[in-house]
Amino acid sequence: MILVLTSPDDTHADRVCDLLDQADAPWFRFDPAAFPHSAQLTVTTGATGLVQRLLVTRDHSLDLAQVTALWYRRPQAPVVEVPGIDPSHNAALAEECQHLVRDLWETLACLMVPASYWVIQRAQHKISQLQLATALGFELPPTMVTNDPSALIAFSRAHNGQIISKPCMGLALQRTGYYQYTRPVTRRDLAAAETIHASPMIFQKLVPKAVEVRITVVGDQVFAVAIHSQVSHHTRYDWRRYDHDHTPLTPHTLPPALAAQCVALVARMGLTYGAIDMILTPNGRYIFLEINPNGQYLWVESRTGVPISAAIARLLQTGTHRTVANLVVSEGGIACLLE
Known part of the structure; x- marks a missing residue:
């Protein structure tokens, strides 16, 4: 079973779940914002450890021991609105619920895309990103x-x-x-x-740009797209100041060694997915800027046809259940699986 954690209006998840249906791969979509008002969680332990982790919604019951892959997409925080109590008490209850669900997902011994919550949070630290990118041989400004x-x-x-x-x-x-x-x-x-x-x-x-390059890594697959940000004055310094009508996107082929570096960067950060931003200079140098461990990609796919959703769907289907006994924690605090 593939567990997809995200909001109801997530079009990225819509697309991937459609592909999972086409592959007859079972999935369950859950938004933690539904907890606790319309969902219940029960965790039971015994002498041998965790005995049961049960998620019950209005129309489904899921034994979390059956989860083979977790996609931590865009989950919202739990919402508590108990009538007649102080708003600060509702906020405290919501924080308790948030603590529980984050703790619970960490106990799942399965493939995680892009990673668990805490690994994603750590991967967003910009100075650490630059330090690791330098160690892996990327050129930085x-x-x-x-x-x-x-x-x-x-x-x-x-x-x-x-x-x-x-x-x-x-x-x-x-x-x-x-x-x-x-x-x-x-x-x-x-x-x-x-x-x-x-x-x-x-x-x-300030680094001169021929184009900017968005590199999406899914497992060991690499999808690169050139963002022609210099065509529009609006996006010259930051393509996120979107000007879609005047900013062409085209599929881009990376040098094989650079593609391998990108896969290594994502893996070293404990991720199975990452969106890397780079600059390609007029003289052909690739300059690393940053990595978003849970970056959006559908805007790239819809405009260029690069099959990122299909790659994510395939990756999620490779997950297998492993026991907690097979989990170890590396020196960097990243959960690893013993084969």
Whole structure:
């Protein structure tokens, strides 16, 4: 059984579940936001360890011991709305529920795509990404992460004022309705450099672009697409400032050695899936920027035809149930399976 954790409106999951149906592969889709108001979880332990992990919804009952693969797509947090109690109490109850479901998924000894919650969270750390990418031989732009105004000014001078800025994470900013895209650091920014004191930022040397490359790794398969971001002024510094009508996407072939590096990066991070962003310079150099361990991909597939959904569906079908006794934890805290 393949367990898909995501929201009801996730079109990525819709597509993959359709493909699983075509392959007669059993799957169950669950959004933790349904817990506890319309779902129940029961975990029983005994002398030999976990005896039962049962998920019951309004129309289905799933013994989690039967799960062979878990797709941790876009699950929402549990929602608790008990009438007549203080909102802070509802929030505390929701936090308890969130703690339980995250703990429960960690006990599943099965294939996880892209990984368990905590591995995904760790994989989003930008400095750690850069450190690992360097160790694996990727070329990176000169980078500084700081909230020190004087360090920023010195970094700008060292690169003749040709630097860009981007947030360290950005998710907290998104929750406020504000998001800062990658953009050049201007003289006005440097004059107001004191403002970074409360907001550390990532600063990098501005790298000339022929195209940007989105590389999606699924298991040991690599799908690369060139984003012609320099065609549109709107996307020149950050393709996420979408201008679909004026930003062509085309399938792209990576050098075999670079494709192997991408697979190695995803695997070393404890992931089975990852979306890597790189720059291809006018003189043919590939520059690593970052990896999103659970990045969206359907926008790439729908515009280029690269079969990422099919690759994910096939990967999920390779999962087999393993006992907890076969699980070990590596030095980096990543759960590994003993063959």
